[in-house]
Amino acid sequence: MLDDLDLINEEAAEELYERKSFKVDKGQEPMRIDKWVQGRIEGATRSKVQKGIDAGFxxxxxxxxxxNYKIKPGDEILMMSLINPEHTELRPENIPLNIVYEDDAVMVLNKPPNMVVHPGVGNFTGTxxxxxxxxxxxxxxxLDEESLPRFGLVHRIDKNTTGLIVLAKTGDAAAHLAKQFFNxxxxxxxxxxxWGDVQEDSGTIEAHIARHRQHRKMFDAYPEGETGKHAITHYKVLERFNYVTLVECILETGRTHQIRVHMKHIGHTLFNDWEYGGDRILKGTIYTKYKQFVDNCFEMCPRCALHAQTLGFIHPVTKQPMHFESPLPEDMQSVIEKWRKYMQRKTEE
Structure with a gap:
């Protein structure tokens, strides 16, 4: 929290911050807020705490x-808390970037598949x-990480998810964007x-998300709401192919693997999502002709079929709304067209 925008590991949440709230005890003596917070955050320095407070965190x-605010008994304190910080050396590398938009404050990129967003265990380079x-x-x-912590990273998407991601180019812009994601x-x-024919044309999935109890690299939905973190996904059907469905998902929260976990929770695992069992036939026959067709689809889109298509935020300097759209990448577009033609042939038979 209030720490620099440090890196988090590849399994951490899409959002870099979570909410932490405190209520000051009745017997608390007046004390500067920066000193009080420093005593409750492991490894926090006074200067970093002050920077965070000044940034509105x-x-x-x-x-x-x-x-210099003096806390009082009963004060309710809410702060942005960094999730799973990982201190990893960041080595600049001349890697081609697909830049959608750039000015003096922000840069929007279109991330390709099979690229990790930030260095971490097992991925120190090439991110x-x-x-x-x-x-x-x-x-x-x-420029260094003192003036722009972790070079403006304020959110992330999974390694095999394609699409839009925004980075800040100044410390003030980073703080402004981080608060938008936080809120x-x-x-x-x-x-x-x-996978499957999604019955409802639209709906909302509300179920907490936490690590899977048996498989620690996976996450699971806990609809009872006592385990994990609150998560909400809204979905809308875009096109149906009987065996698979193309859907649009809107995130209210950004939990780890949220769309993948929530869609599996309602019985519709993402196509070719090997971690969650989507890399095998989950709807339709297992006989040779259909199986060969599905295997060909897996080869065309050899990853979890998920794309971050739309990104909108308030520009940290101009305060104007910014909106970006990213077309479906070739692998997803090709496999969707293949399913579309397959269903046309089935209808004509």
Whole structure:
């Protein structure tokens, strides 16, 4: 929290921050808020706490305060808390970037499949952020992680998810964008191909998400709401192919593998999502002709069929709404067209 925008590991949530709330005890003596917070955050320094407070990462009774605010009994404190920080050396690398938009404050990229967003265990090089660091340093050789923590990373998407991601180019822009993600005011729409014929034309999935009890690299839905973190996904059917369905998903929260877990929870695992069992036939016959067709589809889209298509946010400097759309990548477009033709042939038979 209030720490720099440090890296988080590849299994961490899409959102880099979660909410932490405190209520000051009745017997608490008056104390500066920065000193009080520092005593409750392991490894926090006074200067980092003050930077976080100045950036608006903390409120008292719903109001932004200054570092010298004196806490009082009963004060309700809400702060942005960094999830799973991982301190990994960031090495700039000359990696081609698909830049959709760039100005002095922000950069929007279109991430390809099979690219990790940031360095972590097992992925120290070749990540999107390695390329971003190199790109930023070409523009400003004096830039470092003191002036722009982790080179502006404020959210992430999975390794095999394609699509839009925004990065900040200044510390102030990073703080502004981070708060938008924290407050769930960023507009994000994803397109996914899922197994099965989704019955309802639209719906909302509300189920907590936490690590799977048996498989620690996976996550699971806990609809009883006592385990994990609150998560909400809205979905809408875009096109039906009987055996698979093309859906649009809108995130209210950004939990780990949220769309993948939520769609599996309602019986519609993402197509070719090997971690969650989508890399085998889940709807339709297992006989040779159909099986060969599905195997060909897997080869055309050799990853989880998920694309971050829409990204909207308020520009941190101009305060104007920004909206970006990314067309479906070739692998997903090809496999969708293949299913479309397959269903046309079935209808004509």
């Amino acid at each position: 903390l409120t008292v009774n719903g109001q932004v305060v200054k570092s 999107l952020l390695n390329g971003v660091a190199y790109h930023f340093l070409q523009q400003n050789p004096n 769930h005011t960023v507009n994000r729409k994803y397109v996914a191909l899922v």
